[in-house]
Amino acid sequence: MQINLYEHLANELGALIDTRVFAPGERLPSIRHLAQQKRLSISTVMQALRLMEDRGQVDARPQSGYFVRHRAPRRPCSAQALHLKEPAFVGINNLLMRVLKDNETANIVQLGTAWPPDEILPIKRMQRTISAVARREPALLGKVSCYDSSESNFLRQVTRRALDWGKLDPGEIVVTNSCTEAISLCLRAVARPGDTIAIESATYFVLLQMIESLGMKALEIPTDPKTGPSLDALELALRAGLAQACLFVPNANNPLGCVMPDANKQRLAGLLSQFDIPLVEDDVYGDLCFAQQRPWPVKAWDTSGNVLLCSSFSKAVTPASRVGYVLAGRFAQEVALLKTVSSGATSHFFQAVLADFLEGSSYDQQLRKMRRTLVQRIARMSDAVVASFPPECRLSEPQGGFVLWVEMPAQVDALALHGTAIAQGVAYMPGQLFSASGKFGNYLRLNCGNAWTPRIEQAITCLGGLVKDAL
Known part of the structure; x- marks a missing residue:
């Protein structure tokens, strides 16, 4: 992924803060001075400083400039030993x-x-959007379908947002009642009771609940608190035939908050292809990562159709909409069938509401x-x-x-x-x-x-x- 000039500057200044060249409470050089010193435009320097503000490294003070934020010294979480335990029922x-x-x-x-x-949710904006869609398309309030679960404009918005990291086939999108339902459907599509699912350690307890409820086993992969699961440990497990599928949260793992580096995501996609192992990728926190550019999902490097990306807009818009989706790769037909049998169609009305909200600049703001x-x-x-x-x-x-x-x-x-x-x-x-x-x-x-x-x-x-x- 290409890094922009402002990101280079933000990273450079951030490293100076980390090494205490700029101490907590100290004022950074002025925007004009940085522009002249680094031979960058004023707008590029301002973008860099805003990025550092978003990262929590500096505070902006009106008429005074940017100052290094005071932070108490802290110790990072311990790294885990690279030791695999036997698969176990949850x-x-x-x-x-x-x-x-x-x-x-x-x-x-x-x-x-x-x-x-x-x-911190756009409740008032969503109220206006719901009212507008209800006036414009009242038929959606009563629309029910046993087979066609998708609203065309919602599919367009999901496809459009995926263009940031790759080309998406709209035919692999299955709309669900939440990201949680999407993950459950995917697990049912790629594994059977008694099969073993490789998971991060630690991982979100609802994912463990689903594995338990489906009668599957879990294999905990040692996970670094900054970079995510050990791919060396995962490769050993896959070579030994210890897992039939993977379930990871590569972007902002819950509870660790770590983001898997791009090189690791690319290697993971290669391992999945090499061993023909599916990955259910929970990307629900991807939009809430703190880097200036949204991190790419593992799906971006998938060439075999083995990655099933699950997400929703519940964390940043409204949990009440209960609209999620999965980009199901080569498992799209099976996931769609399971969705139809399990819960029928997802609300066309709320799909249209979310599509309206996503279409303009409101969501990015x-x-x-x-x-x-x-x-x-x-x-x-x-x-x-x-x-x-x-x-x-x-x-x-x-x-x-x-x-x-x-x-x-x-x-x-x-x-x-x-x-x-x-x-x-x-x-x-x-x-x-x-x-x-x-x-x-x-x-x-x-x-x-x-x-x-x-x-x-x-x-x-x-x-x-x-x-x-x-x-």
């Missing part, structure tokens, strides 16, 4: 439902559920605003955790999404601590729920999407105190 459903129920206790500070808050907000909120949460938790704790460095993965000292049991935290009015997700084998017992996941308030600050202080007491 058994987290009962435990997960108990934790989710506890997390809904009245008057709780909700740091567990990873949904974007209403105040929403993404820019949301990314900037999430970078700032993750930084604020990270600083609070560093200030309140024991110094031995380590944090993820999310490259997208809105969750933070916290590694506590080994003797802290996140699940045992959870009950105490609930009693104190604080909810989070224990790390054991993100592993098929119960790993990550000393980890927890925090939702950073909410606006910072004194109540959240008190909750983090309380949680940090509980962790210290557990040592």
Whole structure:
């Protein structure tokens, strides 16, 4: 992927900040000075500084310039040993439902559920769009189809947005009731009960739920907190015939927030082709990655039709629309059949509403605003955790999404601590729920999407105190 001039400048200045050539609180050279020094246009320098602001590296002060943001020192999460465990059936459903129920206790500070808050979603804009589509196409409110599940304009918008990373055959698009349904349909299309699915370690608990519900096994692939799953470990597993399919979140993995580098994605696509193994790619957070350019999915390098890309617009527009989709590759016909048998057609009305919203500039504007907000909120949460938790704790460095993965000292049991935290009015997700084998017992996941308030600050202080007491 080609890097633009402004990205080069942003990366160069960011490296100077990382090495403390520019210290926290220090003013960067002026826009005019940087333009003259680097022989770049004013607009290119401004783009670079806006990118650094989006990344949370600098703050803009009116009439004063750009200043390096103050950040508390932190330790990154530990790297995992490159060791493969045996494939195993998953058994987290009962435990997960108990934790989710506890997390809904009245008057709780909700740091567990990873949904974007209403105040950063385009609710008013969507209200206007819904009204406009209802007036213009009232027949859609009653349209039902048992076979044709797609609205033509929605397909056009999905196809158009895919042009950023490659050419898409509209015939492989299957519209679903959510990204979750898309993933479930794909797993059913590429594997059978008893088959083994290679997954990241850690991975989103809903993906583990689906594997468990379908009677499949999981093979945990060691995953780097910055670059994603070990492809060396995956290749060993595929050579040994240990997995029949893969299920990965290459862009903004939940809970790690890591983004797989392009070279790794290209190598992964090659491995899938070499061993004829399908990949169900969960790309629901791809639009919420913090780089100036949206990272490409693994699908961009797929030449064999083995990658089934699943996504939706629920994280950045509205979860209530319940419209997702899958680019199903060579499995399109089977996924479409499973969709028809399982749930019939997806709402044509809400497909038309989303297509309207995507057609103009509203969606791209929403993404820019949301990314900037999430970078700032993750930084604020990270600083609070560093200030309140024991110094031995380590944090993820999310490259997208809105969750933070916290590694506590080994003797802290996140699940045992959870009950105490609930009693104190604080909810989070224990790390054991993100592993098929119960790993990550000393980890927890925090939702950073909410606006910072004194109540959240008190909750983090309380949680940090509980962790210290557990040592």
